[in-house]
Amino acid sequence: MLILSLLVAILILSIKTGLVLGSSWLTIPKISGYATIFGSSVVLLSYIFNEKYQLIGDFIDKYTFAFACLTGLLFLYLGVERTCICTCETKTLGIKQKISYWLGFLPCPFCVGALVISVIYTAGGLKVPLYAVSIATGIAFSLGIVLVSWILRRLLTRFNFDVASFFHQGLLFLGIFTLLSAFLIPNIVATMQDTFIPMVLSSKKELLLSAVGFFVLFALGFGKEMLTGFNSLSWRR
Numbered sequence: 001m002l003i004l005s006l007l008v009a010i011l012i013l014s015i016k017t018g019l020v021l022g023s024s025w026l027t028i029p030k031i032s033g034y035a036t037i038f039g040s041s042v043v044l045l046s047y048i049f050n051e052k053y054q055l056i057g058d059f060i061d062k063y064t065f066a067f068a069c070l071t072g073l074l075f076l077y078l079g080v081e082r083t084c085i086c087t088c089e090t091k092t093l094g095i096k097q098k099i100s101y102w103l104g105f106l107p108c109p110f111c112v113g114a115l116v117i118s119v120i121y122t123a124g125g126l127k128v129p130l131y132a133v134s135i136a137t138g139i140a141f142s143l144g145i146v147l148v149s150w151i152l153r154r155l156l157t158r159f160n161f162d163v164a165s166f167f168h169q170g171l172l173f174l175g176i177f178t179l180l181s182a183f184l185i186p187n188i189v190a191t192m193q194d195t196f197i198p199m200v201l202s203s204k205k206e207l208l209l210s211a212v213g214f215f216v217l218f219a220l221g222f223g224k225e226m227l228t229g230f231n232s233l234s235w236r237r
Contacts, residue, residue, distance in 0.1 A: 002125045006133075009118040010140050017141075018148025019170050023156070031149045038112050039142030045116045046123075046134040053120045068178055075175030115141060 017038065021031045115137060123133040155161070 002122045006118050006122045006137065009115060010137060010144060013115050014141050014144025015148050016174070018145045019152060021145060022149035022152035023170055028146070028150055028153065032146050035142040035145035035149075038145065039138035041112050042115050042119065042138040042141055043131075043134040045112070046119045046130060049116060050120055050123075050130055053117075053124065068181065072175045072178035075171050075178060077175075 017035075021034060026034070119134050119137050120130070123130045126133075
């Protein structure tokens with residue numbers, strides 16, 4: 001189960017990072033260089049934080065919700081803010097545009113951090129050497145980033161998509177997804193940890209009235225749609 005969780009994390013995080021880098025002005029060789037740096041960072045940071053995994057776990061439990069909300073709002077702002085032109089070099093941008101541009105790459109280090117935590121917990125849970133898990137994960141993460149970026153760049157070039165627009169829409173999607181995850185996942189986990197008890201109906205009469213009410217609303221809506229369809233056919237004739 002831990003291996004499957006790590007594989008899913010590698011897949012999701014490499015796709016997420018590849019979408020961000022692939023929709024930027026960076027060339028594929030530069031993206032390959034950044035992907036190598038990210039993969040090496042996974043190995044290095046895994047060794048640095050290996051002895052502090054308990055502290056990391058406590059920090060995540062305490063501050064994940066607030067940090068996820070702030071991150072989601074930041075991504076939403078960057079997704080709506082379109083002053084940054086992502087198809088050109090940063091030398092031609094102003095200070096505000098440069099800051100806005102580089103903030104758009106924030107998902108990348110976040111993905112690296114999340115993957116490092118997954119590597120540490122997987123190695124500890126499976127009782128395998130950390131170097132084996134971290135190196136294999138780093139290589140797979142780097143290759144996944146390059147592959148996703150290359151595929152995305154080919155699609156953008158083939159269908160003449162606006163790269164800057166795609167970049168901002170991607171950040172907007174990441175912001176919405178981050179906020180939804182921050183609000184939904186803790187509630188789902190808390191619900192799964194609760195003790196489930198059978199539902200008791202306090203009044204069968206109220207249940208029957210509710211069912212009749214829903215049926216009446218459904219019948220009214222269905223009848224209205226049928227009348228609209230008949231009127232449309234009559235008008236065409």
